[in-house]
Amino acid sequence: MADLNLSASPSSGGKNPKASTSKETPKLRMSPTGDHSPVSRTAGAIVGVVSVVALALAIFLSNPSAPTTQGTGTGTGTTASSVTPTGHTTHVSVGVDGMAFTPNHIEVPVGDRLIIDFTNSGDQRHDLVFETGVSSGSLAAGETKELDLGVISGDVEGWCSLPGHREMGMTLHVQATGAPSSSSGTSASGSHAHHGHDHGQDAAAGPATPTALTDYAATIDARDPVLPPATNETERHYTFTVTEQTVNVTSSLTRESWTFNGDAPGPILRGHIGDTFHITLVNNGTMSHSLDFHAGLVAPDNVMHSIEPGQTLEYTFVAKNAGIWLYHCSTAPMSMHIANGMFGAVIIDPTDLDKVDREYVMVASELYLGADGQSADASLLSALQPNAMAFNGVPFQYKAHPIQIKTNERVRVWVMDAGPNLATTFHVVGTQFDTVWREGAYVIRGGGSGGGWGQVLTLGAAEGGFVEFTPLEAGHYAFVNHALSLAEKGQLGVFEVTD
Ligand SMILES: [Cu+2]
Numbered sequence: 048m049a050d051l052n053l054s055a056s057p058s059s060g061g062k063n064p065k066a067s068t069s070k071e072t073p074k075l076r077m078s079p080t081g082d083h084s085p086v087s088r089t090a091g092a093i094v095g096v097v098s099v100v101a102l103a104l105a106i107f108l109s110n111p112s113a114p115t116t117q118g119t120g121t122g123t124g125t126t127a128s129s130v131t132p133t134g135h136t137t138h139v140s141v142g143v144d145g146m147a148f149t150p151n152h153i154e155v156p157v158g159d160r161l162i163i164d165f166t167n168s169g170d171q172r173h174d175l176v177f178e179t180g181v182s183s184g185s186l187a188a189g190e191t192k193e194l195d196l197g198v199i200s201g202d203v204e205g206w207c208s209l210p211g212h213r214e215m216g217m218t219l220h221v222q223a224t225g226a227p228s229s230s231s232g233t234s235a236s237g238s239h240a241h242h243g244h245d246h247g248q249d250a251a252a253g254p255a256t257p258t259a260l261t262d263y264a265a266t267i268d269a270r271d272p273v274l275p276p277a278t279n280e281t282e283r284h285y286t287f288t289v290t291e292q293t294v295n296v297t298s299s300l301t302r303e304s305w306t307f308n309g310d311a312p313g314p315i316l317r318g319h320i321g322d323t324f325h326i327t328l329v330n331n332g333t334m335s336h337s338l339d340f341h342a343g344l345v346a347p348d349n350v351m352h353s354i355e356p357g358q359t360l361e362y363t364f365v366a367k368n369a370g371i372w373l374y375h376c377s378t379a380p381m382s383m384h385i386a387n388g389m390f391g392a393v394i395i396d397p398t399d400l401d402k403v404d405r406e407y408v409m410v411a412s413e414l415y416l417g418a419d420g421q422s423a424d425a426s427l428l429s430a431l432q433p434n435a436m437a438f439n440g441v442p443f444q445y446k447a448h449p450i451q452i453k454t455n456e457r458v459r460v461w462v463m464d465a466g467p468n469l470a471t472t473f474h475v476v477g478t479q480f481d482t483v484w485r486e487g488a489y490v491i492r493g494g495g496s497g498g499g500w501g502q503v504l505t506l507g508a509a510e511g512g513f514v515e516f517t518p519l520e521a522g523h524y525a526f527v528n529h530a531l532s533l534a535e536k537g538q539l540g541v542f543e544v545t546d
Contacts, residue, residue: 130200133158137199143169146215146379148207157223161196171335171353171378173212175219177205185209185333187355199223209334210303211383214425255416255435259297260537261443266298269448270310270439274408274461277317277396287313288329289336289376289389293420296435296442302414303422304388305332305376311388311440312410312465313374318366319396328360335378338362341509342372342393353378369397370487371408371463371511382467386415386423388440390465392511397484403515404456409438410463411471411506411528411538431468435537436528442537449523449543458542459515460526466508473504474529475542478516480504485512503529518544 137159142149143166155161165175167186175194176182183192196203200223207217287307294304307313316324324343330336335353343364350362375381376389392410413433417424427434435442452458459482464471480501481494490512491501504514518524521544528538 130158130198132160132198136160136162138162138164140164140166141175141219142166143173143217145169146212146217148175148205148217148219151216151218152220152222154222154224155199156225157199157201159199161199161221163194163196164191165194166191172333172355173207173209173217175205176208177203177221179203182208188335188353196221210387210422211380211425211428214429215380255297255300255414257443257535257537259299260435261447263295263297264441264444264447267441267444269444270441272407272409272439272445272450274315274317274394274406276406277319277394281319281322282325283316283318283322284325284327285314285316286327286329287338289332291332291334296414296416299419300416301420302387302416303420305336305384305422306388307376307391311390312412313389313391315392315394315408315410317394317396320366320369320398322366322395324364324366324393326362328354328362330354330356330358330360332356336376336384336389337378338374339377340364340372340374340393342366342370342374342395351377366393366395368487369395371395371461371513373463373465373509373511375465375467382428383423383425385465385467386413386428390467392461392463392465394461400459401482401515402457403459405452405458406461407450407458408461408463409473409526409540410440410465411473412437412440412465413467413469414442414537428467433469433533433536436533437537438526438540443539445526445540449541451543451545452518454518454521454544454546457515457517459513461511461513462504462506463511464506464508468508469533470508470530471504471506471533471538472529473506473514474502474527475514475516476525476527477520477522478518478524480514480516482515483512484514486510518542520544521546 133156137155139153139161141163165183167173167188167190170188172185172187174183174185177196179196181194181196183194186192199221202223203221205219205221206213289305289307290309291303291305293301295301304311318324324340326338326340328338333356335355337351337353338360339351340362344367345364350360354360372393372395374391374393376384378384390410390412392408394408414435414437415423415427416434417427438445460473462471462473479494480491482489483491483501483504485504485506491499494500501514504512506512524542524544526540526542527534
C-alpha cells in the first residue's frame with residue numbers, strides 16, 4: 048500500500064521533539080512498508096481532503112506511535128531544515144559480493160556529508176541508486192564511481208535498479224545516527240522501521256486477459272512450430288546475439304524482453320550425437336548476459352560467465368547425448384533473465400527415432416507481466432505467480448493460428464519446459480500418445496501391443512521430451528498444459544485436423 052505521510056518533514060526516524068503537538072500536524076505512516084518518499088506539496092494539498100481520515104488514523108495510531116520512554120531533549124530532529132551541517136565528511140567504500148552490497152548498512156552521524164566510493168566488485172553490471180535521486184549509473188564489473196549524498200538529515204535507502212537485483216537483496220541502508228558531533232552512537236536504538244521492498248510496480252496487468260492475449264496473437268504471425276530435420280554437418284556454427292527490446296503482449300500492453308537473436312525462445316538448434324556446436328555469444332544489450340547449454344558437458348567456469356555489453360564469448364561443446372536440452376542466460380537473477388525471454392532448446396536426436404509425418408517443437412514458458420513497458424515483475428516472479436503462459440513465446444498464438452494436419456498422419460511434438468519455475472503437463476485433447484519419450488528414455492513406446500498408452504508428458508522446469516500420436520478423425524484438437532489454470536493463461540493451442 049502507498050505510504051500516506053502527511054508531515055511536511057521527510058523525517059523517517061520518528062523522533063519528533065514536537066510529538067506533543069502532533070494533533071495539530073498529524074504525521075501518519077500507515078504502513079511500515081512505505082516507500083519512504085518525502086512528502087510533496089501535492090500531498091500537502093490533499094491534506095484537507097483526507098483530514099477526516101487522517102484524524103481517524105491519528106487516533107488509531109496514537110498509541111503505537113507514541114514516542115515512549117527516551118525523554119528526548121537531545122534535539123535529534125532529522126528534518127533537512129533542522130539539521131546543522133557538521134562540516135565533517137564521512138567516506139565509506141561500498142563493494143558488491145554476489146547479489147549484495149558490502150556493506151549493506153552504513154551509519155552516518157546526522158549533519159555529516161556522506162561520500163560513497165562505490166566499486167562494482169561483482170561479476171556483472173550493477174548500479175547503486177538512492178531514493179534521493181543520486182545514482183552511479185550502470186557500472187561494469189570493476190568500475191568505480193564516487194557518489195555524493197550531501198548532508199545526511201535522515202535515513203536513506205539505496206538499491207541496485209537492474210531488474211530483479213533489488214529483490215535478490217541488493218539494498219543499502221544509510222542510517223542517520225545521533226546528534227551532530229555526538230559520535231558515540233547512543234541513539235542507535237534500532238527502532239527504525241525496516242522499509243519493505245515496495246518497488247511500486249502495479250502487477251495488475253489488467254489488459255492481459257485471455258481475450259486480449261488471443262486477440263493480439265491473431266494480429267501477428269505465429270512462430271513456425273515446424274521442426275525441420277537435422278542437417279548432416281557435424282561442425283555447427285551459430286551466433287547468438289543478445290538484444291533488449293520492447294515487445295507487445297496485447298495491443299495495449301508491452302513488456303521489455305531480452306532475447307537471443309531477437310526472439311523468445313531463441314533459435315532451436317538440432318543435431319546428432321557427436322556433433323560439435325560452436326556458439327559465438329554477442330552481447331548487444333545494456334547489461335551483463337551469459338549462456339548455459341544443458342546439451343554440453345563442460346566446466347561452467349570456462350564458458351558460463353557473464354559478459355559485458357559489446358563483448359563476445361566463444362562457447363563450444365560436443366553433443367554426447369540425446370535429448371531436448373534447455374539453454375538459457377545464466378546471469379543472476381536467472382529467473383529474471385529467463386522470464387524476460389532468454390531461453391531456447393537444442394535437440395539431439397535419439398538414434399532410434401521412428402518415422403513421422405509431422406514434427407513440431409513447443410517451448411513452454413511463463414510471463415510475469417508488470418507495468419507497461421517493464422521487464423518481468425519481480426514480486427510475481429518470486430512468488431511463482433505468472434499471469435500469462437506461452438508455447439513458443441506468445442500466449443494463445445496457436446489458438447489464434449491453428450496448426451494444420453491431416454487425419455491419420457503421425458505427429459511428433461517435442462516439448463521443452465523452459466520455466467523458469469513451473470511444470471508442464473502436455474496433453475492433446477482427443478488423442479492418446481502411443482509414444483512418450485522423456486529425458487533420455489522411452490516411457491511409452493509403440494502403444495497398443497502391450498506397450499500401453501499415455502495422456503500427458505509431464506515436465507518440470509528444464510525438462511524435455513516428445514510425444515507421438517495419430518489423430519483419427521477430422522476436428523479441432525486442443526493441446527494444453529493440463530495444469531489448466533496455466534492453459535487458461537495462454538498455454539493452449541489447436542491442431543486443426545482435416546481429411
Ligand atoms: Cu541475460
